[in-house]
Amino acid sequence: MAISPQQVVLGIDIGGTNMRFGLVDQAHEMYAFERVSSQEVFAGEGELTQKLAQCIRSYCARNLDGQLPRAVSIGFPSTINRERTVLLQTPNISAIPDYFPVVESLEAVLQIPVFINRDVNNLLLFDLEDLEVKTQNCVAGIYFGTGVGNAILVDGKILLGKNGVAAELGHLPVYGNKRICTCGNESCLETVVSGVALERLQQECFPQTHISCLFETHPDAPQMQAFIKGMAQAVAAEVNLLDPDCVILGGGLMQMAGFPKELLEKEVHYYARKPYPECVLDIRYSRPNQANGVAGAAIYAEKRLADKNYL
Numbered sequence: 001m002a003i004s005p006q007q008v009v010l011g012i013d014i015g016g017t018n019m020r021f022g023l024v025d026q027a028h029e030m031y032a033f034e035r036v037s038s039q040e041v042f043a044g045e046g047e048l049t050q051k052l053a054q055c056i057r058s059y060c061a062r063n064l065d066g067q068l069p070r071a072v073s074i075g076f077p078s079t080i081n082r083e084r085t086v087l088l089q090t091p092n093i094s095a096i097p098d099y100f101p102v103v104e105s106l107e108a109v110l111q112i113p114v115f116i117n118r119d120v121n122n123l124l125l126f127d128l129e130d131l132e133v134k135t136q137n138c139v140a141g142i143y144f145g146t147g148v149g150n151a152i153l154v155d156g157k158i159l160l161g162k163n164g165v166a167a168e169l170g171h172l173p174v175y176g177n178k179r180i181c182t183c184g185n186e187s188c189l190e191t192v193v194s195g196v197a198l199e200r201l202q203q204e205c206f207p208q209t210h211i212s213c214l215f216e217t218h219p220d221a222p223q224m225q226a227f228i229k230g231m232a233q234a235v236a237a238e239v240n241l242l243d244p245d246c247v248i249l250g251g252g253l254m255q256m257a258g259f260p261k262e263l264l265e266k267e268v269h270y271y272a273r274k275p276y277p278e279c280v281l282d283i284r285y286s287r288p289n290q291a292n293g294v295a296g297a298a299i300y301a302e303k304r305l306a307d308k309n310y311l
């Protein structure tokens with residue numbers, strides 16, 4: 001199979017643990033999916049731009065005979081400026097400094113268009129296509145992973161906010177919660193309802209049970225039921241705020257064995273405002289696949305290449 005570099009975009013999804021790569025053509029077909037350890041890429045001395053450029057070049061050496069694609073599109077677990085050029089803050093990857101102008105520096109080295117986006121925005125762009133969401137006036141994506149990822153679509157466009165940092169449900173202050181978040185603030189939602197919070201619950205209450213088996217092994221434990229209630233309150237908060245066409249739920253927690261979707265939905269309905277939006281609430285589930293973020297990054301690049309004003 002010969003892939004023409006001019007026909008494909010290189011999508012990259014950067015996480016705290018792994019970096020995922022794939023070439024995606026305009027028919028949204030993906031080729032040469034690869035996963036490497038983020039630590040391997042970021043390790044050692046040297047400038048971050050050079051490390052990123054190096055891993056992109058070696059991927060292209062393996063899969064494109066050393067040529068570069070039409071564009072590179074990268075999803076970061078970061079807050080990003082509105083113009084989508086600078087990584088503002090990346091709490092879970094210490095190798096990425098604050099205010100890092102990654103687009104300018106990487107374009108100077110690679111000499112091809114480089115696009116960056118919040119990883120969850122790319123996930124939502126992918127899910128909208130994958131789940132064939134028809135009505136896109138307002139859609140909320142909530143991804144319960146290590147933290148709580150959130151992306152919001154309004155009038156068919158990803159909501160950016162004034163500074164590019166809109167849709168941070170995970171950092172919604174929760175009254176009475178005194179815990180300190182990785183973002184530096186006190187009382188953020190994701191300190192009590194997230195993978196990190198679940199890990200703490202496991203250590204405190206169920207030290208004999210592996211975290212991946214918690215839902216399966218202790219479905220009736222009050223602590224687990226309370227945790228689901230907390231997740232439901234987070235979803236309902238967003239639903240009550242936005243009255244969305246649909247809400248898409250995903251992330252690692254939902255994929256754990258025995259995750260009680262029915263209970264979660266029941267609790268979301270309990271906390272959602274009556275009669276609307278509760279009575280017509282449309283909850284959908286992201287289809288887990290580790291290539292989703294890569295595919296979403298490519299969709300984002302296509303939108304940017306097609307429309308200079310799209311952000």
Ligand SMILES: [Zn+2]
Nearest residue numbers: 171181183188
């Ligand atoms: Zn926070």
